[in-house]
Amino acid sequence: MNAATEPLRVDRPAKTLRELTLEKMREAIFSQHFRPGDRLVERDLCERLGVSRTIVREVLRHLETEGLVSNLPARGPIVSRTTAAEALQIYEIRGALEAIAARACAEARQPATIAALDACLARILAGYARGNSTLVLEATSDFYRTLFASSGKEVAWNIVNALTMRINHLRSMTIKTPGREVEGPRQMQRIVEAIRAGKGEEAHAAALQHVASASAIAQRLLREREGG
Amino acid sequence: MNAATEPLRVDRPAKTLRELTLEKMREAIFSQHFRPGDRLVERDLCERLGVSRTIVREVLRHLETEGLVSNLPARGPIVSRTTAAEALQIYEIRGALEAIAARACAEARQPATIAALDACLARILAGYARGNSTLVLEATSDFYRTLFASSGKEVAWNIVNALTMRINHLRSMTIKTPGREVEGPRQMQRIVEAIRAGKGEEAHAAALQHVASASAIAQRLLREREGG
DNA sequence: TGCCGTACTATGGCATACCATAATCTGACG
DNA sequence: CGTCAGATTATGGTATGCCATAGTACGGCA
CATH class of the missing domain: 1.10.10.10 (Winged helix-like DNA-binding domain superfamily/Winged helix DNA-binding domain)
Structure with a gap:
């Protein structure tokens, strides 16, 4: 700056x-x-x-x-209708890109970045505590925006942003899944901890895992929807 | 089909x-x-x-x-002017996505896919042998198109396709780099071999490496351009 | 009564025309 | 000779209108 x-x-x-x-x-x-x-x-x-x-x-x-x-x-x-197959692909791509950004953040290890991520995480927890889904979604978006912005991955951010809109309906359903209010923030916490520790590969893996579990939930929801 | x-x-x-x-x-x-x-x-x-x-x-x-x-x-x-920083990001994203596709191909291990990739590779070698850059570029595109199509990663392919156009000028310069006519095909060969062997992680790594070396060449070219 | 053809309508494809404003040029004044 | 104001021009922003065609409804004929 x-x-x-x-x-x-x-x-x-x-x-x-x-x-x-x-x-x-x-x-x-x-x-x-x-x-x-x-x-x-x-x-x-x-x-x-x-x-x-x-x-x-x-x-x-x-x-x-x-x-x-x-x-x-x-x-x-x-x-556009997003098919289950497309959603799977979108989650996979997001995972790969967010993992790259997380790794870069960990390698840069900027205090300002970590503070911003912590703040987003706090808002996410507050959102869950109050049952405010909108706040959760917003703060989650901010979390990732921070991740990409801090690592200077503008191109990837644009892609992720566009992709995210296509699975918007899944996102709002995913965060309402029982247990997600614990697992989601915990996984994001792990990303932040890895960044704080400057451990690039750990941050990379944690980001991948966070998206993977969201993807798994989404797939289950899609199967349920298609099944009945 | x-x-x-x-x-x-x-x-x-x-x-x-x-x-x-x-x-x-x-x-x-x-x-x-x-x-x-x-x-x-x-x-x-x-x-x-x-x-x-x-x-x-x-x-x-x-x-x-x-x-x-x-x-x-x-x-x-x-x-659009593509800056060095953007080009670096684009190569990084391409690497991640191509690696995903390569891994999926290895896990699927379809003979038809492998045959098609071999054919592309042959065309690339022919192109280098004849000094026909256009053929090299075309066959390389086909190689990746095959990789993404065979693994059913249409979404990723669309992204890669759009990104590739933005670094088009770098691509044509990169393949003309001395030694690239050996290193490039060899790296792609490694991807195909890993797919043939059904080794997902090896294919993933080989794809990453191929793009990484192209990225390194591009960065050098960009530095030279900006330097003088 | 059911099917086919025709008329009609909904809707997108495309072109044109006008307007607003930023860039640029020009000329006069200091 | 330089600078600034006004005129001019270049160019994008926006609206409108006509045309072609796919979808639809209706009516007549078998």
Whole structure:
């Protein structure tokens, strides 16, 4: 952090309509306002969002490229359905990337990073204690954001971020699984401890394991859903 | 492969103008017709491509989301410049994902997969022997495509594919490095041998190493470029 | 009564036109 | 000769409108 250049950056508040719309749409999908499989009819979205089709189309293209929206030929765009197989792949990729970031953090061993991770962990525990799922999800995202940002893995973070949106519904179900409020934070704690100790490979392994157990839960949920 | 459903699929030849334009643009960037940093003025592209700005803009949005194009505020789109730091990250991510795919292939141990990989390898060697870089690059891409397809890692493949385009210029320089025509194929051979032997972890490690050495060469090239 | 063809409608594909603003040029004034 | 203000231009942002086609509903004919 260079105090002369970094602070107080205003980051272009003059957003374009397209950017605003993108955020709105993302939020709408994220919050399950649009469910997987729902059709996204361009003209309907225009009316709802109060923007022109040009904007809506560009935003849909963007979301499609991210994988959040699929375009059925001669049907139009829908919110992507994530199959069990895809979810498995997504968890696997996330695991690999988060493991890389965790290892890098451990090797850097920055006190500021560790403090930030501790703070996120505290929020996660608070969220579980109060039964506040939103807080848990937010703090978990912040945990990983910190992990990637601190290790300078912006590219990986962008990928993880996009992938995470595609398994959003699974995430919110996963954290509500009995026992997850103990196991999840404990595994994340292990990541932080490994980073604190500067043990790269341990952090790597701990991150892998955390995602792996989330993946296992998700797979069980998906089987249940498909089974009945 | 289900013979009843898979073969002869025509795959929607009625492509939209947008899709055609996307391919053209990708190809133009891939073939260095547009270089990193070049401005992509919408109206100029319209004229050159013979399509409307609507199309061009949607395509640019798509490429931007993929990371191939950057949008400078109040300046417009340019072909993304890949910094040394980004390239390092991209190689690291590719390594992790290719390692996962290689491991999965080894665990599956499909004769068809191994045969296809062998064929790719032969083409790579032929390409080096004839000094045909294009063939080398193509066959290398096919090698990895096979690796990901055979292991059913479509999601990862999409990511790798997008990332690869961003380091395209480095790839073509890397394979021309003295000694690479020996080391590269040898490392890929090791991946195939591990798969043939059904040794997942060995395949994983071999894939990691292959990318790591490519990354090392790329870093050297980038330092040279920035140095003088 | 059931099936097929036709008309209609919903919806995406594409092009054009206008507007706002940032970059740039130009000329006058100090 | 330099600098600053105003005009001009380049360029992206946005809206609108028409067209083609896939899906759908309806009516007639067997």
